[in-house]
Amino acid sequence: xxxxxxxxxxxxxxxxxxxxxxxxxxxxxxxxxxxxxxxxxxxxxxxxxxxxxxxxxxxxxxxxxxxxxxxxxxxxxxxxxxxxxxxxxxxxxxxxxxxxxxxxxxxxxxxxxxxxxxxxxxxxxxxxxxxxxxxxxxxxxxxxxxxxxxxxxxxxxxxxxxxxxxxxxxxxxxxxxxxxxxxxxxxxxxxxxxxxxxxxxxxxxxxxxxxxxxxxxxxxxxxxxxxx
Amino acid sequence: xxxxxxxxxxxxxxxxxxxxxxxxxxxxxxxxxxxxxxxxxxxxxxxxxxxxxxxxxxxxxxxxxxxxxxxxxxxxxxxxxxxxxxxxxxxxxxxxxxxxxxxxxxxxxxxxxxxxxxxxxxxxxxxxxxxxxxxxxxxxxxxxxxxxxxxxxxxxxxxxxxxxxxxxxxxxxxxxxxxxxxxxxxxxxxxxxxxxxxxxxxxxxxxxxxxxxxxxxxxxxxxxxxxx
Amino acid sequence: xxxxxxxxxxxxxxxxxxxxxxxxxxxxxxxxxxxxxxxxxxxxxxxxxxxxxxxxxxxxxxxxxxxxxxxxxxxxxxxxxxxxxxxxxxxxxxxxxxxxxxxxxxxxxxxxxxxxxxxxxxxxxxxxxxxxxxxxxxxxxxxxxxxxxxxxxxxxxxxxxxxxxxxxxxxxxxxxxxxxxxxxxxxxxxxxxxxxxxxxxxxxxxxxxxxxxxxxxxxxxxxxxxxx
Amino acid sequence: xxxxxxxxxxxxxxxxxxxxxxxxxxxxxxxxxxxxxxxxxxxxxxxxxxxxxxxxxxxxxxxxxxxxxxxxxxxxxxxxxxxxxxxxxxxxxxxxxxxxxxxxxxxxxxxxxxxxxxxxxxxxxxxxxxxxxxxxxxxxxxxxxxxxxxxxxxxxxxxxxxxxxxxxxxxxxxxxxxxxxxxxxxxxxxxxxxxxxxxxxxxxxxxxxxxxxxxxxxxxxxxxxxxx
DNA sequence: CATGAATGAGACTTCATTCAT
DNA sequence: TATGAATGAAGTCTCATTCAT
Numbered sequence: 001x002x003x004x005x006x007x008x009x010x011x012x013x014x015x016x017x018x019x020x021x022x023x024x025x026x027x028x029x030x031x032x033x034x035x036x037x038x039x040x041x042x043x044x045x046x047x048x049x050x051x052x053x054x055x056x057x058x059x060x061x062x063x064x065x066x067x068x069x070x071x072x073x074x075x076x077x078x079x080x081x082x083x084x085x086x087x088x089x090x091x092x093x094x095x096x097x098x099x100x101x102x103x104x105x106x107x108x109x110x111x112x113x114x115x116x117x118x119x120x121x122x123x124x125x126x127x128x129x130x131x132x133x134x135x136x137x138x139x140x141x142x143x144x145x146x147x148x149x150x151x152x153x154x155x156x157x158x159x160x161x162x163x164x165x166x167x168x169x170x171x172x173x174x175x176x177x178x179x180x181x182x183x184x185x186x187x188x189x190x191x192x193x194x195x196x197x198x199x200x201x202x203x204x205x206x207x208x209x210x211x212x213x214x215x216x217x218x219x220x221x222x223x224x225x226x227x228x
Numbered sequence: 229x230x231x232x233x234x235x236x237x238x239x240x241x242x243x244x245x246x247x248x249x250x251x252x253x254x255x256x257x258x259x260x261x262x263x264x265x266x267x268x269x270x271x272x273x274x275x276x277x278x279x280x281x282x283x284x285x286x287x288x289x290x291x292x293x294x295x296x297x298x299x300x301x302x303x304x305x306x307x308x309x310x311x312x313x314x315x316x317x318x319x320x321x322x323x324x325x326x327x328x329x330x331x332x333x334x335x336x337x338x339x340x341x342x343x344x345x346x347x348x349x350x351x352x353x354x355x356x357x358x359x360x361x362x363x364x365x366x367x368x369x370x371x372x373x374x375x376x377x378x379x380x381x382x383x384x385x386x387x388x389x390x391x392x393x394x395x396x397x398x399x400x401x402x403x404x405x406x407x408x409x410x411x412x413x414x415x416x417x418x419x420x421x422x423x424x425x426x427x428x429x430x431x432x433x434x435x436x437x438x439x440x441x442x443x444x445x446x447x448x449x450x451x452x453x454x455x456x
Numbered sequence: 457x458x459x460x461x462x463x464x465x466x467x468x469x470x471x472x473x474x475x476x477x478x479x480x481x482x483x484x485x486x487x488x489x490x491x492x493x494x495x496x497x498x499x500x501x502x503x504x505x506x507x508x509x510x511x512x513x514x515x516x517x518x519x520x521x522x523x524x525x526x527x528x529x530x531x532x533x534x535x536x537x538x539x540x541x542x543x544x545x546x547x548x549x550x551x552x553x554x555x556x557x558x559x560x561x562x563x564x565x566x567x568x569x570x571x572x573x574x575x576x577x578x579x580x581x582x583x584x585x586x587x588x589x590x591x592x593x594x595x596x597x598x599x600x601x602x603x604x605x606x607x608x609x610x611x612x613x614x615x616x617x618x619x620x621x622x623x624x625x626x627x628x629x630x631x632x633x634x635x636x637x638x639x640x641x642x643x644x645x646x647x648x649x650x651x652x653x654x655x656x657x658x659x660x661x662x663x664x665x666x667x668x669x670x671x672x673x674x675x676x677x678x679x680x681x682x683x684x
Numbered sequence: 685x686x687x688x689x690x691x692x693x694x695x696x697x698x699x700x701x702x703x704x705x706x707x708x709x710x711x712x713x714x715x716x717x718x719x720x721x722x723x724x725x726x727x728x729x730x731x732x733x734x735x736x737x738x739x740x741x742x743x744x745x746x747x748x749x750x751x752x753x754x755x756x757x758x759x760x761x762x763x764x765x766x767x768x769x770x771x772x773x774x775x776x777x778x779x780x781x782x783x784x785x786x787x788x789x790x791x792x793x794x795x796x797x798x799x800x801x802x803x804x805x806x807x808x809x810x811x812x813x814x815x816x817x818x819x820x821x822x823x824x825x826x827x828x829x830x831x832x833x834x835x836x837x838x839x840x841x842x843x844x845x846x847x848x849x850x851x852x853x854x855x856x857x858x859x860x861x862x863x864x865x866x867x868x869x870x871x872x873x874x875x876x877x878x879x880x881x882x883x884x885x886x887x888x889x890x891x892x893x894x895x896x897x898x899x900x901x902x903x904x905x906x907x908x909x910x911x912x
Numbered sequence: 913c914a915t916g917a918a919t920g921a922g923a924c925t926t927c928a929t930t931c932a933t
Numbered sequence: 934t935a936t937g938a939a940t941g942a943a944g945t946c947t948c949a950t951t952c953a954t
Contacts, residue, residue, distance in 0.1 A: 041269030212444030581809035672896030
């Protein structure tokens with residue numbers, strides 16, 4: 001019965017189709033996790049494929065080489081990283097202290113505390129072997145993040161809320177403790193519990209860091225309290 | 229022609245020099261440089277040997293495996309690091325603000341600004357593949373450094389100079405910006421000039437960071453100025 | 457020219473044949489031959505692979521190490537050996553002298569005169585470097601073979617056909633000349649013709665050995681003649 | 685004081701001299717033991733040197749290569765092997781049965797039960813990688829031993845004591861059980877106790893073997909008993 | 913599209929041999 | 934003569950990549 005065959009294959013097609021479209025995503029997720037866990041070189045192509053539920057050959061159907069897969073992982077995770085931050089800044093109304101507090105807490109919730117934070121660790125570890133990624137990552141992640149925090153600080157200075165200080169250095173100082181914590185959680189933190197600084201409570205860290213930094217920034221630190 | 233012979237033999241470096249005493253040091257130096265540059269996995273054993281001016285086999289005369297070489301690099305560059313800081317703390321006389329400023333500047337001069345700073349980057353990148361290294365590094369580097377800064381802050385709190393705050397979080401916040409800068413200089417910073425946050429002047433960063441942090445810490449931040 | 461294409465494609469053997477089913481057997485055969493010829497250590501893994509018509513990597517697809525390949529060779533060539541003899545013993549009807557004669561002739565046909573006899577030579581040569589192989593080979597080959605001959609002699613003693621004698625020593629004495637001949641053929645015998653005791657006709661040896669041994673064993677040696 | 689120096693160096697010289705002359709012997713002994721234990725390929729040149737109490741370089745002062753050392757080991761141990769047997773045969777007076785019994789017991793005491801028996805195992809294991817040894821060993825050891833036993837049997841046949849039988853096959857049968865036992869003791873026997881046929885008592889074996897073989901050989905086996 | 917058997921360049925490591933001391 | 938540091942060819946094994954099915 002031709003019609004029966006036709007309808008059955010027609011029914012199956014969408015599933016295949018959907019599969020085909022989600023494959024890259026599944027591969028990138030598996031690759032991200034494994035690259036973060038074991039590093040680029042120590043992760044075998046077949047491991048990634050298996051973790052994504054496909055065979056070795058299929059991986060190469062979507063990415064021509066392990067290196068290209070690596071770059072794709074970085075690129076794909078960058079778009080989300082960037083989108084996160086810019087959203088927040090755009091429509092914020094309130095004091096600049098509250099803005100910084102919101103940025104940090106949001107970053108931690110949406111990036112630092114998710115597997116995506118591992119992306120920074122991989123890039124940090126591997127850029128020297130993938131020079132082309134450097135400019136890319138700098139332009140797409142580091143610079144925007146810098147601008148984000150720089151702008152937030154500038155906003156506070158303009159309004160008279162913050163003391164005037166070297167913006168780049170301040171932005172760096174504001175971001176470093178959180179990113180550094182995320183880095184450590186993806187390296188030392190993965191071993192024994194309480195190994196390294198993994199025993200630091202991220203929320204306490206953010207609160208304390210804001211407490212310190214805002215008091216340091218504010219012209220009149222008296223009443224300022226970070227909003228957690 | 230005697231003179232010809234003399235000059236030629238003077239020019240020809242001996243192919244097989246016997247230098248058991250200095251070899252380990254030379255190998256460790258070459259290994260440090262290459263591991264920091266390319267990562268552990270991407271550095272071939274023979275490269276290290278050649279960089280140290282010896283053959284592949286000679287490397288294995290001194291270190292039984294590439295992994296042990298790596299551990300030796302870490303160990304050698306750490307022993308001195310730890311001692312430095314503890315000394316400073318022990319004999320310091322002056323305000324705790326000045327103590328923190330001194331610690332940071334010293335760290336930058338002796339570690340952050342030397343190739344040894346690259347060690348932290350390698351360890352961060354590779355530690356998940358070397359579980360035993362994790363415990364070692366945590367015990368020998370991370371914990372002592374934490375204790376060092378924790379003690380310094382505690383000293384300030386005890387003397388009434390600093391506000392009481394969560395010590396671990398404060399210590400982390402104090403160290404992160406500097407170490408993070410060092411990490412970046414060994415990854416993004418090695419590519420194009422002014423790529424990443426490599427364009428931040430370390431001295432400005434330290435000064436600004438201290439300015440912020442001390443003002444945040446101090447009970448009476450009015451007159452406090454970091455000593456650079 | 458279609459015919460030209462056809463003939464040329466028929467002549468060109470496919471470079472990458474997929475034959476998962478038959479590969480292990482081919483590899484084991486090649487390994488047996490080479491190990492017997494050159495010894496375990498002197499045979500390179502790649503040689504075995506090439507001899508089986510595959511590449512180095514393919515060998516490791518089927519056997520995780522050269523040592524495991526060696527063990528597989530031993531196992532494969534042994535399982536059948538043991539079964540053979542036990543069967544013969546089980547269903548034999550006739551005098552014990554005839555049983556011994558049959559066992560020896562069978563062993564020579566199925567083992568001594570086949571490449572499998574070389575196995576004993578390899579194991580003998582290499583066993584001190586493979587302690588676990590020693591236990592395996594002893595349990596799977598030496599002990600069963602001893603039991604086989606011991607039982608056959610015991611059978612003759614029980615029926616009054618043979619004199620009572622130390623069974624282990626008799627079994628050893630019965631097997632030694634044949635195995636020893638096989639050993640020599642795989643060592644000295646492989647060099648020049650008529651080198652060593654390779655010039656001994658195995659059939660004459662077996663006949664003579666049986667003639668001697670049975671006459672020695674039998675209570676009434678008068679009429680006994682080995683059946684060749 | 686020149687005289688003091690002179691006399692002291694004169695006193696030391698003989699020691700050195702003696703040392704120099706015993707070195708080869710010490711090296712050969714160490715090499716024999718290690719080659720028997722681990723095989724030729726698995727024995728490192730440095731091991732041999734250390735076992736002989738000298739450094740790696742010194743070994744090469746006496747033997748130009750590991751292969752030559754191996755050949756020297758074989759050669760040196762052959763001369764003694766051969767001498768042993770020929771002596772015995774020459775001046776024997778008594779029955780041929782007693783002669784065979786004497787030959788076997790002597791061989792076991794002087795060869796089979798000494799480390800020198802290991803020589804046969806090494807040669808057996810390695811001849812195929814050292815073809816030049818084959819002819820040498822055959823001519824110097826195997827053939828003489830064959831002649832020795834062949835002659836003894838011939839002697840018995842000539843005197844009417846033994847039945848006429850194929851001499852080569854009889855000689856092989858007579859020697860095999862003892863040599864085979866020695867081989868096993870140097871391979872399987874070195875592992876766990878009671879591993880392989882190592883649990884056979886050599887004296888029981890020889891006695892039983894002679895009991896069997898002589899009874900098989902003798903025209904009138906009635907009164908014959910091997911003299912142990 | 914998907915598979916996984918097959919490939920082979922390349923990495924780590926060993927060790928026979930050399931040679932400066 | 935004796936040493937042992939140094940060498941580098943060679944071997945085992947891995948794994949990114951290809952391709953017949």
